[in-house]
Amino acid sequence: MSVGAAAYYQAFSSTGRALPHLTRRRIVALTITGVSGAALINAEVHKWLRDEFREALHPNRELEREALAKEHERERQQEVERLRSEASIWRLLQLAFIMLPVAIYFPVWIIDPTTFWSLVSERIDRAGPCFVKLAQWAATRRDLFPDSLxxxxxxxxxxxxxxxxxxxxxxxxxxxxxxxxxxxxSLDSRPYASGSMAEVYFGKLKDGTEVAVKCLRPGVKRLLEADLALLLCFGNWADSLEPLRMLGLKKAAEEFCEHVQMQTDFRTEASHLQRFRENFEELGSIRFPSPLYASQDLLVLSREMGRELSRVFRDAMASDGHHEKQDGDRFESHADAIRSILGIQPDVSQRIASDSLAAYMRMIFKDHFIHGDLHPGNVMLKLSGGSSCSTEHGQALSLQPADL
Incomplete structure (x- = not known):
C-alpha cells in the first residue's frame, strides 16, 4: 500500500466510519499526494537519517572530532608562540611614527570630525594589512561608532x-x-579592486569565460606576521592585568591571527569557496563564484555581475549626509537612502535582508561553517536575478557543536 493510501486508511479507521470504496483513480491520487508530501521533506529527512546512521556506524566519531580539535589547538598555540617570539621593537617604532600625525592633529577632531577621521583612515592604510582589517571591521559597527568614523x-x-x-x-x-x-x-591593465591582502583584475579566457583574477600583494605575509606578533604581545599583556582580563583580549587576538593568516594562501580560499557552493547549491538567492584555478598567491574565479554593497552604502552616506542623529532616525534614514539608490520598494529590501540573515543563520546552525569576513566590500547584489553573491572567502571558520 502506498504512503498516501496508508494515511487515508488510518484516518478513516480512527473515526469508526466505513472506509469508502478505493477506486483506481483514488488510489493514484492518494499515492501522488503522499509522494509529493514526502518529496517536500525528503532532503532534510535523508540528511538527518544519514547523519544518524553515520554516528551509529562510527561510535568513535565524537572522540575523533575531539582529538582533531585538540591537535588543531596545539598547532595554533605553536604558531602563536612562534609569532609572539618574532615581535620587533623596530616595527613598533615604525608604527608609532606612522600614527604620529594623528596625535598632532587631534584638536582637528573638535572642529571638523570628518577631516580628522579621514586622516586616521589614511594613516591606517599606511600601517599595513593587519590594521586595515581591524578598520574594515570597525566601519561595519555603526551601532558603536559615529557615522563620520x-x-x-x-x-x-x-x-x-x-x-x-x-x-x-x-x-x-x-x-x-x-x-x-x-x-x-586578456587581463585589464588596472585592478578593479584593491584590498588589504590582494588586488583583483578582470580578464577573459580564450573560450570567452569572463574571470576575476585575485593576486596576493607582494610582501603582505611578512608585514602581516610582524604586526600580528605585536598584537599577540598586546593581548598577552592585557591578560596579565586584572581589569583587562575580563575583556578576553588575549584569546581574541589569537583567533584574529588564525583567521587573518588563512587569507595569505588562496588554495585555502578556493577550498572554502567550494564548500560554500556545495552548502548553498539548492538556494537560488545566494551565489558564490566558481574557483577555476588556485595557487598560493593566485586565484582565478568566475566573474559575477552585480552591485557591490560597499559602493551602495557609500553613495547612501553621501546623499544622506554625515549629520549625527539618534540611532532609530539614523538607521531609518540610511535605509531610505539605500532603497532610493537601488530603486526598490520596502518589501524588496526586507526580502533581501531576510535572505541575507537566513543565509548567515544557515551557516551557523546547519552547515557549521561560517564566512568570517562578510563586510559590504565582499558582497554583491544582483536585483534582476534576485540573488546576492559573496566574493571573498579566505576567512572562514568551522564550528563544533560545543561552539553553538
Whole structure:
C-alpha cells in the first residue's frame, strides 16, 4: 500500500466510519499526494537519517572530532608562540611614527570630525594589512561608532592604497597563469579592486569565460606576521592585568591571527569557496563564484555581475549626509537612502535582508561553517536575478557543536 493510501486508511479507521470504496483513480491520487508530501521533506529527512546512521556506524566519531580539535589547538598555540617570539621593537617604532600625525592633529577632531577621521583612515592604510582589517571591521559597527568614523574607514572596503607593497604587474600575472596552463586571453591593465591582502583584475579566457583574477600583494605575509606578533604581545599583556582580563583580549587576538593568516594562501580560499557552493547549491538567492584555478598567491574565479554593497552604502552616506542623529532616525534614514539608490520598494529590501540573515543563520546552525569576513566590500547584489553573491572567502571558520 502506498504512503498516501496508508494515511487515508488510518484516518478513516480512527473515526469508526466505513472506509469508502478505493477506486483506481483514488488510489493514484492518494499515492501522488503522499509522494509529493514526502518529496517536500525528503532532503532534510535523508540528511538527518544519514547523519544518524553515520554516528551509529562510527561510535568513535565524537572522540575523533575531539582529538582533531585538540591537535588543531596545539598547532595554533605553536604558531602563536612562534609569532609572539618574532615581535620587533623596530616595527613598533615604525608604527608609532606612522600614527604620529594623528596625535598632532587631534584638536582637528573638535572642529571638523570628518577631516580628522579621514586622516586616521589614511594613516591606517599606511600601517599595513593587519590594521586595515581591524578598520574594515570597525566601519561595519555603526551601532558603536559615529557615522563620520564609519564613512572614513568604510572606503577601505572598496580600495586600499597599500603604500607598503610593491605594484603588481599584469604581464607577470598573465605569464604565471600561462605557466599554469590556463588559457588567458586578456587581463585589464588596472585592478578593479584593491584590498588589504590582494588586488583583483578582470580578464577573459580564450573560450570567452569572463574571470576575476585575485593576486596576493607582494610582501603582505611578512608585514602581516610582524604586526600580528605585536598584537599577540598586546593581548598577552592585557591578560596579565586584572581589569583587562575580563575583556578576553588575549584569546581574541589569537583567533584574529588564525583567521587573518588563512587569507595569505588562496588554495585555502578556493577550498572554502567550494564548500560554500556545495552548502548553498539548492538556494537560488545566494551565489558564490566558481574557483577555476588556485595557487598560493593566485586565484582565478568566475566573474559575477552585480552591485557591490560597499559602493551602495557609500553613495547612501553621501546623499544622506554625515549629520549625527539618534540611532532609530539614523538607521531609518540610511535605509531610505539605500532603497532610493537601488530603486526598490520596502518589501524588496526586507526580502533581501531576510535572505541575507537566513543565509548567515544557515551557516551557523546547519552547515557549521561560517564566512568570517562578510563586510559590504565582499558582497554583491544582483536585483534582476534576485540573488546576492559573496566574493571573498579566505576567512572562514568551522564550528563544533560545543561552539553553538
Amino acid at each position: 564609519c564613512a572614513a574607514l568604510g572606503r577601505m572596503h572598496e580600495s586600499v592604497a597599500a603604500p607598503w607593497s610593491t605594484a603588481i604587474e599584469p604581464s607577470e600575472v598573465c605569464s604565471s597563469l600561462r605557466d599554469a596552463e590556463l588559457d588567458i586571453q
